[in-house]
Amino acid sequence: MEGEPEPNSQLKDSTDAELSKIRLMRAFVEARDPSSKEVDDLMIRRFLRARDLDVEKASAMFLKYLKWKRSFVPNGYISPSEIAEDIAHDKMFVQGVDKKGRPIAIAFAAKHFQSKNGPEGFKRYVVFALEKLCSRMPPGQEKFLAIADVKGWGYANSDLRGYLNSLSILQDCYPERLGKLFIVHAPYMFMKVWKIVYPFIDDNTKRKIVFVENKKLKSTLLEEIDESQLPEIYGGQMPLVPIQDS
Structure with missing residues (x-):
């Protein structure tokens, strides 16, 4: 998409395993919560790393986070x-x-x-x-x-x-x-x-x-x-x- 950084420049320190898991997880979470499309690959990678690259566990953690953010920070920021x-x-x-x-x-x-x-x-x-x-x-x-x-x-x-x-x-x-x-x-x-x-x-x-x-x-x-x-x-x-x- 226009204006977005090249994925490789953002993820240059990722392993091949991480890159393929990022793609898998992105497809999985976007199908379940379309607002996932707004987050960058670095965020997806942080959730993956927090769950030792387990796509299922990382996706569950990430979808729970999106739900929490909508309810707890509805304006997108805390005043x-x-x-x-x-x-x-x-x-x-x-x-x-x-x-x-x-x-x-x-x-x-x-x-x-x-x-x-x-x-x-x-x-x-x-x-x-x-x-x-x-x-x-x-x-x-x-x-x-x-x-x-x-x-x-x-x-x-x-x-x-x-x-x-x-x-x-x-x-x-x-x-x-x-x-x-x-x-x-x-x-x-x-x-x-x-x-x-x-x-x-x-x-x-x-x-x-x-x-x-x-x-x-x-x-x-x-x-x-x-x-x-x-x-x-x-x-x-x-x-x-x-x-x-x-």
């Missing part, structure tokens, strides 16, 4: 006015890119509290954040890097339902978007909750999570992020920018 409570807590920031060109997000777990209005608002905030990160990815980049800073975290922040909801949205609706997650300043109490959450994390995601020791914090982050792009609070040069302003 900041819908998530004012979460934005007011200033708990997430986005600025700079790592050495691979992946946008960097920083989340402060001690600034998150269970919403008085139930879990829907936080779910919308998570979608808002993920969409922001995806919109900041340069051409050829599909992933982001995140730093979860758990300093000062306590039981008041222990929103287990919120954590599981956000994990579910990330894994089921934005597969293959997380490139790496550094968890820093994790207190002992947080590890108790982590043990509850851990079994719900799929194996692909588990491989991307790194707990960083305090004494190795800057050196570990510098392996992935240049000093000019590293947030000031971790010894770099990049000021924090609230996600709604990024």
Whole structure:
């Protein structure tokens, strides 16, 4: 179609097996949900990779995602006015890119509290954040890097339902978007909750999570992020920018 990139340029790093599975899956999902025609091959490939190239499983996951998106994000985007409570807590920031060109997000777990209005608002905030990160990815980049800073975290922040909801949205609706997650300043109490959450994390995601020791914090982050792009609070040069302003 006119205006569309050549499939090969978009998928130049795909294996032959992936290319044939992408064609199979596209035919399958377009027959069941015509809105599938609007998504690019990269999205189809992300869902396939999330299900180890199993076309049937990836298609079921993808069709479920399309249904979710229509009901949960009917306008195609989340407006900041819908998530004012979460934005007011200033708990997430986005600025700079790592050495691979992946946008960097920083989340402060001690600034998150269970919403008085139930879990829907936080779910919308998570979608808002993920969409922001995806919109900041340069051409050829599909992933982001995140730093979860758990300093000062306590039981008041222990929103287990919120954590599981956000994990579910990330894994089921934005597969293959997380490139790496550094968890820093994790207190002992947080590890108790982590043990509850851990079994719900799929194996692909588990491989991307790194707990960083305090004494190795800057050196570990510098392996992935240049000093000019590293947030000031971790010894770099990049000021924090609230996600709604990024």
